Amino acid sequence: MLIIGVDAGGTKTEAVLLREEGAVSFAYAGPSNPASVGLETACRNIGKAIEGLGTVKPDAVGLGIAGLVDERLAGSLKKCLGLEDAVFVEDVEAAHVSAFLFGDGVVGILGTGSSFLGVKGGVKVRLGGWGHLLGDEGGAYYLGREAVRRALREIEGLDSPSCFAEDVLKHYGVKNTGELLYVIYSSENPRGKIAEYAPRVFALAETCAEAQELLRRAAAHVAEYIAAALRALGPLPVALTGSVYLNNEASLRPLIEGALESLGHRVEIRGPAVRQSCAAALLAARAKGLLSKRLVEAAAATCRFK
């Protein structure tokens, strides 16, 4: 049995070929989140990543895609990929399986945006994932937006000076707020242009109190979503994933655990057990009636993070 799983992300695409003996190979291509790169690029990069696995005739193909809410989008991707039988899952579903391998728990993705999913005894609770105009606290866009806002507030005299004003102007290569706004809004992807500043927040936090404070606020927001899931479902293990979390676990984990404790939840946050591409493959296997204990165990043993 051969199953292909794809993690269609905003910065890269990862495809995996999974057998009952475990993950055979991984292949990569550029970004393929249709919401940020468009259908055509998404299709091309997903195709490239799958081709990278070699010539195979899979029994199931599963794709995990950020915030998938549209049947028509799934239909268009199936068509352009020539994979009429592919199984599409929302990225937060794949993230949940990547963390708990079909067990109960609460998972959060901190990527460009953020979203949360709690599952207990078959009951599901979805939180967050409101998109960049309405929420996404804790993700890269939120961090970049708050930092740029803080810089604008400093420059225009609404806030006292901090590390942000100078660093933001330098990062975007501009001299004043007019140029800064122009660079961001005239960019092809203003949301990405704002999110790209997030790594600077973590770098500044080593020495700058205002950057540390911003990370604390982000952590408090993330804890708020997790706490709401725990209130709805009762005590459960909690896991976080997504590029912002995985790249900054050492600084974010204690902040979020601390914020959860101040909300009355003593939780040790874990990372994902298997890669999200493998989780998408497992979800496809389940949808096609091909899921076995052996397959899950093989994935758990061979789909680890390097």
Add this chain to the structure above:
Amino acid sequence: MLIIGVDAGGTKTEAVLLREEGAVSFAYAGPSNPASVGLETACRNIGKAIEGLGTVKPDAVGLGIAGLVDERLAGSLKKCLGLEDAVFVEDVEAAHVSAFLFGDGVVGILGTGSSFLGVKGGVKVRLGGWGHLLGDEGGAYYLGREAVRRALREIEGLDSPSCFAEDVLKHYGVKNTGELLYVIYSSENPRGKIAEYAPRVFALAETCAEAQELLRRAAAHVAEYIAAALRALGPLPVALTGSVYLNNEASLRPLIEGALESLGHRVEIRGPAVRQSCAAALLAARAKGLLSKRLVEAAAATCRFK
């Protein structure tokens, strides 16, 4: 002497024909803010409004446009309108003249977004106008976004129930958060889709404490911008304009004056003296060396709000 002024707004276009005897006629067309309706529609509606003034050969044409930062945009509009000599000004410049007739003062526009301009003895201070991704507090988009966020927070158990959850779902004709997010993000103009909720906030505020609280927060943000301008320039008269302010002056004025007082500024906020279309005409006259005391006085006498 004949001068045409145009207020190119997000909901309508207003054109005026101004002589030294005063405003001769006004004409109207649909929205023409290029940032929200696109260049083609903007050009068509500006053209329609100007045609509505009859066949005239103006000595100057002035157009006030929201957040105009791009020379190329002005160039494209000149070309498609066949008005190579037209004078383009940012809406906040026209708003300042509409409030102070070339005198000193601080003006704020509360429209879909918000922006502020203080002028004293030739020194200018621009504040806000950071666009919907980064700021625009106090405008319709801000009010709609905060209300929809509050509804999402209530529905997902992050906040206690208030008047917002049910009213937001009803306004958008949806049953749950998934449908709500879909209606907003799949709209052709998600920013406008969010801003359209703002009038409901004012309606709810008559009976709902959380809606009153949201208006107080908006007023505090507006006061913050005004206070920063007053700190930079010293004491000055303050005026507000824009559809959100003009349609809700009775509720917003005392809130903003109160917030300013708590920041140490005792100010009576005034409304605009002349319509923004007339202010755009006056700015065009000035740019062409045609401005006279008589023209300004005539505008002040005949360009009032009905």
